Amino acid sequence: MDSRLSSLISEYLGAVAAAAILIEQSGFILPTRNMEWACNGMPHTGLLHGEISYRKHGYGCAVYLKTGVVDFDFGPLGEISGFDAWRLIEFSKDRLASFGFKNPKEIEESVKATISAGEITHFGKNLYCLNEKLS
Template identity: 50%
Template sequence: MDQRLATLIDDYIALVCSAVRLLEQGGIGRPGSNTEWACNGIPGTGVLPGGVKYFKHGYGCAVHLKRGTVAFDFGETGQINGFDVWRLSRFAGGKLGQYGFRSEAELDACFKAEVAAGSLIYSGYILHNLRA
């Protein structure tokens, strides 16, 4: 696995975990599936503890934490470790260079190479996961 991509994925997943903990602290339970999330009836936008805003979308959520905004989707069984190149790019934002990527195109090429190498596994939906 390309170390630059591995670090970006680790940082992304860590922030997703923080966002999910904050959702739970705000009384929004973790769903058992992505469809359960989509149909849970919580407001589309809201404020979590500490004044942190969230935006619910389809199978996921965007949470505007102080460390940055993280957008994620819940997996088929509610897992939170999935990602795609778009989410990683948005997460990195202006800090893409700090991860060693000169451009979104370079990140995309690296992501595709890791998929082809089998380091990243397609989930059957739009997300990928690290090979266990």
């Protein structure tokens, strides 16, 4: 896998994990199915842990962490390990160079190549996950 993409995915998944912890610490239950999240009655906007803004949408959530915005969807079984090119681009758009990318198109091409190489797997709607842990 392209080392730039590996680094970006690792940082993105770390931010998603941090967002999930904030959701739980704020008294909300993480879903065991994505439909459960969509129908859980959680307000569509608000604050997590008293200070971090969020915007709930469909099967996911955008969480405005101090390090930047992370937008993610829960997978079919409530997984938080999913990503796609759009989410990676949105997550890194203000700091593409820090990941070694010149533009969003390079991220898209790297994701496509990684899919073609079988290093990531489609697992629901538009989400992909790593076949193995990042090194």
